[in-house]
Every structure is written in structure tokens, then in C-alpha cells.
Amino acid sequence: MNLHEYQGKSILKSYGVGIQEGVVIDSADQATDAAKKLTEETGTEWYVVKAQIHAGGRGKGTVEETGSHGVVLAKGIDKIPEVVNGILGGHLETAQTNGKAKKVGKVLIAQDVYYPGESEISEIYMSVLLDRESGQNVIVYSTEGGMDIETVAEKTPELIYKEAIDPALGLQGFQARKIAFKLGLSGAAFKAMAKFVNSLYNAYVGCDASMFEINPVLKTSDDKVIAVDAKVTLDENALYRHKDYAAMRDISEEDPTEVEAKADELNYVKLDGNVGCMVNGAGLAMATMDIIKFSGGEPANFLDVGGTANAERVEKAFRLILKDKNVKALLVNIFGGIVRCDRVAQGIVDAYNNIGDINVPIIVRLQGTNAIEAKKLIEDSGLSVHSVTLLQEAADKVAEVLAV
Amino acid sequence: MNSFVVTKKYKKMAVLVNKESKVIVQGFTGSEGTFHAGQMIEYGTNVVGGVTPGKGGQTHLDRPVFNSVAEAVEKAGADVSIIFVPPAFAADAIMEAAEAGIKVIVAITEGIPVADMTKVKSYITNKDCTLIGPNCPGVITAGQAKVGIMPGFIFKEGKIGIVSKSGTLTYEAADQISKVGLGVTTAIGIGGDPIIGTTTRDAVQLLMADPETEGIVVIGEIGGNLEAEAAEWIKEHGTKPVVGFIAGETAPKGRTMGHAGAIVGGEDDTAEAKKRIMRACGITVVDSPAHIGKAMAELFAVKA
Numbered sequence: 001m002n003l004h005e006y007q008g009k010s011i012l013k014s015y016g017v018g019i020q021e022g023v024v025i026d027s028a029d030q031a032t033d034a035a036k037k038l039t040e041e042t043g044t045e046w047y048v049v050k051a052q053i054h055a056g057g058r059g060k061g062t063v064e065e066t067g068s069h070g071v072v073l074a075k076g077i078d079k080i081p082e083v084v085n086g087i088l089g090g091h092l093e094t095a096q097t098n099g100k101a102k103k104v105g106k107v108l109i110a111q112d113v114y115y116p117g118e119s120e121i122s123e124i125y126m127s128v129l130l131d132r133e134s135g136q137n138v139i140v141y142s143t144e145g146g147m148d149i150e151t152v153a154e155k156t157p158e159l160i161y162k163e164a165i166d167p168a169l170g171l172q173g174f175q176a177r178k179i180a181f182k183l184g185l186s187g188a189a190f191k192a193m194a195k196f197v198n199s200l201y202n203a204y205v206g207c208d209a210s211m212f213e214i215n216p217v218l219k220t221s222d223d224k225v226i227a228v229d230a231k232v233t234l235d236e237n238a239l240y241r242h243k244d245y246a247a248m249r250d251i252s253e254e255d256p257t258e259v260e261a262k263a264d265e266l267n268y269v270k271l272d273g274n275v276g277c278m279v280n281g282a283g284l285a286m287a288t289m290d291i292i293k294f295s296g297g298e299p300a301n302f303l304d305v306g307g308t309a310n311a312e313r314v315e316k317a318f319r320l321i322l323k324d325k326n327v328k329a330l331l332v333n334i335f336g337g338i339v340r341c342d343r344v345a346q347g348i349v350d351a352y353n354n355i356g357d358i359n360v361p362i363i364v365r366l367q368g369t370n371a372i373e374a375k376k377l378i379e380d381s382g383l384s385v386h387s388v389t390l391l392q393e394a395a396d397k398v399a400e401v402l403a404v
Numbered sequence: 405m406n407s408f409v410v411t412k413k414y415k416k417m418a419v420l421v422n423k424e425s426k427v428i429v430q431g432f433t434g435s436e437g438t439f440h441a442g443q444m445i446e447y448g449t450n451v452v453g454g455v456t457p458g459k460g461g462q463t464h465l466d467r468p469v470f471n472s473v474a475e476a477v478e479k480a481g482a483d484v485s486i487i488f489v490p491p492a493f494a495a496d497a498i499m500e501a502a503e504a505g506i507k508v509i510v511a512i513t514e515g516i517p518v519a520d521m522t523k524v525k526s527y528i529t530n531k532d533c534t535l536i537g538p539n540c541p542g543v544i545t546a547g548q549a550k551v552g553i554m555p556g557f558i559f560k561e562g563k564i565g566i567v568s569k570s571g572t573l574t575y576e577a578a579d580q581i582s583k584v585g586l587g588v589t590t591a592i593g594i595g596g597d598p599i600i601g602t603t604t605r606d607a608v609q610l611l612m613a614d615p616e617t618e619g620i621v622v623i624g625e626i627g628g629n630l631e632a633e634a635a636e637w638i639k640e641h642g643t644k645p646v647v648g649f650i651a652g653e654t655a656p657k658g659r660t661m662g663h664a665g666a667i668v669g670g671e672d673d674t675a676e677a678k679k680r681i682m683r684a685c686g687i688t689v690v691d692s693p694a695h696i697g698k699a700m701a702e703l704f705a706v707k708a
Binding site for chain 1: 443491492515516517518519520521522523525526527553554555557558568569570571572573574575576579580596598599623625626627628629633649651652653654655656659661662663664665666670675691692693694695
């Protein structure tokens with residue numbers, strides 16, 4: 001589950017991680033009051049207005065309606081209404097929104113932290129995530145903060161460092177100091193960074209995150225170390241022990257069909273293709289998507305219907321898939337093991353009759369327990385459903401149907 | 405315990421489980437545990453009992469219920485355990501089994517928090533046990549023992565070993581392998597989570613060493629680098645024909661496809677990249693999952 005920047009920062013702050021302070025608003029008429037409040041708390045006189053969407057690249061992104069960028073500096077409280085109006089309520093497209101603009105429902109009015117002072121400001125990159133290979137968490141960090149880390153990895157991989165954390169022992173003090181040292185810090189900034197790293201790791205573990213990415217971590221001109229951005233992903237499987245964080249889910253960021261599917265306990269991911277599919281099992285579902293492509297189509301979705309493919313669930317799945325007007329054919333691929341194919345077949349017949357006006361060709365491939373009975377059941381039903389048993393036959397049928 | 409006897413017995417095993425495995429079920433009396441224990445017994449698996457804390461002394465499915473895994477090891481000689489415990493308690497159940505001396509631990513449970521699994525992985529590093537899963541269909545040695553949730557009848561006895569991250573795709577492969585007349589020795593469902601006990605390479609190594617296995621099917625999917633790691637090992641040490649398939653060529657970047665671990669993060673964990681590495685290491689990779697059985701049959705025809 002992804003969080004917004006302001007939510008991620010609130011978690012960081014609760015663990016004692018230094019952050020760029022800010023006030024989040026969802027209505028433009030709260031803007032000036034929010035800015036005033038922030039000035040009272042932090043003394044800032046300039047403000048950074050940041051669109052809260054689940055995508056990076058906001059600073060370079062463009063709001064469709066106004067032409068504004070997604071992150072804008074307001075040099076004075078009198079500029080706040082204009083800047084906020086340029087972002088809030090608009091649709092922001094960035095390099096990471098996959099060609100679709102995202103509605104900005106909230107903006108964060110944050111303090112300006114790039115103020116001049118005694119020492120030089122530096123931008124650092126830091127993330128905490130799981131290294132799947134070793135089964136350990138790692139802290140990835142670099143002196144090259146403020147830019148896309150993939151670009152850094154490509155151009156100057158030697159400037160990216162990694163520190164693995166022993167799961168049994170947790171982060172040790174010397175590791176935090178090593179990180180601060182490698183980042184070239186000294187004096188007060190060195191101490192501040194060691195504390196930052198320690199608190200950041202505690203936050204990561206404490207909220208069962210699967211990723212924290214702070215880009216940039218800023219060393220300010222007065223030697224403070226703070227998180228200027230926060231990209232946080234939480235482990236969905238651990239949300240049961242974090243009800244407060246689970247409540248942070250923003251369903252407006254998700255595809256409405258996927259939200260509906262989740263409510264029905266169907267594992268569904270919307271895609272852009274023309275052949276819908278309903279499958280039992282995640283691996284077979286991915287393989288079925290691939291088959292669709294090899295047959296000349298493009299998958300319209302991923303859908304794992306799970307082990308109980310009864311009439312009710314099949315009907316829900318069919319309705320979800322058929323909502324997508326791009327769908328020109330539907331492939332059902334069930335490998336019946338514990339679940340009997342004839343039961344699934346009956347489910348398909350019932351669902352078909354209940355929905356009524358299905359006008360895309362349906363190919364049903366049922367294999368496994370009672371597959372022969374299932375094929376007969378579908379053939380005898382009189383429905384315009386193509387019934388096959390082998391995976392290759394299903395692939396050929398998809399190609400045939402698309403060619404018409 | 406008498407470790408000499410245990411060692412000797414393991415030499416006779418096909419891979420991981422066989423007719424002589426003494427299997428217990430953790431989460432025995434729950435609905436999942438009850439159903440699948442029944443199916444396993446029906447298949448002929450030597451299920452010697454189960455564990456449900458607090459229900460020790462009772463009898464369930466005509467077998468004894470124990471309060472702890474240690475008790476099941478002591479009283480029933482259990483050496484294999486299958487876990488159906490809910491996600492919140494599953495990590496604890498795995499560690500209990502490892503501590504009690506169980507040699508093969510099969511964790512079926514889906515949805516265990518990653519943080520719990522990092523602890524488990526660290527805990528079992530120095531224990532003498534093999535963890536399969538979690539979030540997997542289990543292990544089956546055709547005709548001998550089914551320690552999992554797979555439909556047993558699909559796995560016809562034969563000479564091909566299967567390693568897979570996915571359940572139904574394993575059934576698909578086993579079905580194709582059986583239909584081309586080759587049949588299956590042992591199928592190992594390693595699971596689709598980001599952290600799993602037995603990796604693709606570990607499982608391939610076991611099957612390469614098994615004299616009864618003559619060929620291996622490796623089924624992977626997007627996310628992580630387990631298939632590449634296995635492919636590199638096969639290149640160096642492989643002695644048997646290997647057919648590979650990677651699911652998820654059409655999966656979009658950054659989206660989790662059902663399995664918690666099935667997510668494309670960068671360039672290296674796409675289906676395309678994995679297939680390229682596997683091919684470079686001499687594995688026969690099929691693009692279509694419908695061609696797994698056919699490809700293996702062709703390799704054997706050439707060999708013959």
C-alpha cells in the first residue's frame with residue numbers, strides 16, 4: 001500500500017525523524033491560514049506547495065488545466081492563493097503517471113528549507129528496502145540526492161552505497177555512523193545524520209514498511225538533517241497489526257474497478273488490452289495473459305479468481321471484466337484440482353444466464369478434475385461459449401476469435 | 405534423537421519427501437488443515453498426527469493431536485511438517501518446527517508479513533532443516549507422498565522433477581509432462597513470496613542429485629533473481645536437460661501480480677531478462693506455457 005508524502009512524513013515524525021514541516025489542505029480557502037500557521041511554527045517566510053499524488057516527478061510534471069508544475073515555491077504568503085489554485089483540484093501528469101494525469105485532491109504547504117546559512121547545503125539520497133536475495137533489509141544511500149536514483153545508478157554507480165542490516169540484531173550504532181561518515185559529513189551534521197538513520201530504520205521496522213525512499217534527505221545550512229520528501233510503501237500483509245496506517249489508504253488513487261474487485265476478494269489488475277481473462281492461481285493467470293499476447297491479442301486484465309470459483313464469484317468476475325469496453329473476447333482458464341471443473345462449468349453457465357446480454361465471445365478452458373463432464377455441461381447448455389480442454393487449444397481459439 | 409537412523413533414511417528419499425516420511429500437520433484441527441490432511445492421507449501420505457496447541461491428547465482424522473511440535477517429534481517420530489497456521493502465527497509455527505528438529509518444513513500459509521519472514525530466514529540459517537515456501541502448494545513425490553494442497557492424480561509417476569513458484573501452473577506442467585508420457589518424480593512448489601526458504605537453485609540442486617530424476621522443469625515468474633541464480637548454477641553444474649518457463653511477460657512494471665513477490669522492479673527481473681539469462685545458460689526456454697511438455701518430450705527424443 002502506497003502512502004502520500006504528507007502521510008509518510010507524519011509517520012517519520014512520530015519516530016523522531018527530522019522532516020520538512022508542512023500543513024496539508026484539501027481546499028484552497030484553507031491555504032492562507034495554513035501558511036500562517038506554518039510560519040508561526042517554523043518561522044518560514046517562503047513556502048513550497050506540493051501536489052499529493054502517488055507518483056514521483058511532480059516538480060517537473062504539469063497540471064493540465066493551469067500549466068503549473070506539481071511542486072512550486074511561493075516566495076511570500078501573498079503568493080500562496082495563486083500557487084495553490086494552480087495545483088489543487090487540477091490534473092497532474094508526470095513522467096511516472098503512465099500517460100494519465102492524476103487528480104490532485106490535496107496539497108502540502110511545506111516550509112522552505114533551502115535557506116542560506118553558515119554551511120553548504122547538500123542533498124542526499126536514502127532508502128530502506130528488502131534485499132530479496134539475502135532476505136535482509138538494506139539502507140541504500142548516495143551523496144547524489146535530489147535526482148532520479150536510477151540515473152545515478154547508470155552514470156555513477158560508485159556513488160551508491162549499501163548497508164545490510166542483520167534481521168536478528170537490527171541496525172547497530174556503528175552502521176549509522178559509517179553511513180554519516182561515507183556521506184562526507186562532520187561535526188553537528190555527522191551526529192544529526194547518525195540519529196536520522198537510526199530513527200529512519202526504527203520507523204521502517206515499526207510500521208512494517210516494504211520501502212522508504214527519502215529523496216532528498218537535506219543537510220541544511222545550519223547542519224540539520226531532514227526528510228524533504230517521503231515515498232513510503234507498507235507491507236499489505238502486515239496491515240492487520242497497524243489499523244491506523246491501514247486507514248491511510250487513499251482509494252481515489254486506485255482504479256475504481258480494482259477497488260470494487262478487492263471488496264469482492266478478487267485479485268484484479270486492470271490493463272489496457274482487448275482480451276479479458278479469468279484464471280485460478282496467480283502464476284497461471286500471468287501465463288494466461290502471456291498466451292493471449294502470443295495469440296495476437298493483448299490482455300485486458302489480470303484476474304485470479306482463487307480456489308472457490310463458484311457461480312457467485314464467476315458472475316462478479318465476469319461483470320468486472322465486461323465493464324471494460326475494450327474487451328473483445330474473454331478467456332476463462334481454470335485448472336481444477338481440489339475445485340471440480342463441472343462445478344466451475346455450472347458457475348459459468350449460471351453467471352452467463354444471470355448477466356444476460358453478453359455479446360463478446362467467451363472461450364472456456366477447463367482442465368483437471370472432471371474436465372470431460374465440464375466440457376459436456378457447457379456444450380449442452382446451448383450458450384455461445386467455446387469450450388476447450390488443452391491450453392494450446394485455448395490459445396488457438398483466442399487467435400481465431402480475434403481474427404473474425 | 406537418533407540422528408544416525410534419520411540420516412540413513414534420508415538417503416533413500418526421492419527428493420524431500422517419500423513413502424517413509426513421517427508427516428505432521430500444524431494447524432491440524434482448523435478447516436484448511438482438516439481438509440488437506442484428509443486429502444493427503446487419502447493419497448497415501450504417512451500422516452502420523454498433527455499439532456494444535458491446547459488440543460493435545462485428542463484424536464483427529466484417526467490420528468493423535470499434540471500440543472507442540474516437540475511432542476510430535478518425540479512421540480510420533482515426525483520428521484516432516486506441513487503448516488496451515490494463519491498468517492499472523494505462521495512464522496512462529498515455522499520456528500517451532502525448526503527448533504523441534506523437523507527436517508522438512510512445508511509452509512502453505514499465504515500472507516505472512518515480510519518482516520516476520522526475515523526473522524524466520526535468519527533463525528533457521530543454522531538449523532538442520534529445509535523450509536519450503538511459504539505461500540506455496542507444497543511438495544509431492546508421485547506415488548509416494550503428497551505434502552501439499554495439489555491435486556495428487558495429475559502427478560503421474562515418472563522421471564521429471566518440477567520446480568515452480570506457482571500452484572496451478574505446476575499442475576499445468578505436471579499434466580503436460582504426464583500426457584507426453586514422461587511423468588513426474590517430485591514436484592517442489594517453492595512459493596511466490598519475496599522471502600522463501602528453498603530457492604529455485606536449491607530445488608534444482610536437489611533434483612540434479614536425485615538419481616531417479618532425468619529432466620527438470622523450472623517455472624518462474626517476474627520479480628527477484630531466483631531464476632537467474634538457478635540458471636547460472638545449471639550452466640556450471642547441470643547434468644540433465646532443463647525446460648524453463650517464466651510467467652508475466654505481459655505484466656506491467658511496478659504492479660504486484662497476485663503473488664507478493666511477483667513485481668517487476670527494474671530491468672533485471674522482467675520475464676524477458678530472465679528468459680535471456682536462462683537461454684544463455686543452456687536451458688530450453690518456452691515462450692508459451694502450452695509448450696512445456698512438448699519441449700521436454702523433444703529433448704528426450706533427441707537424447708534417445
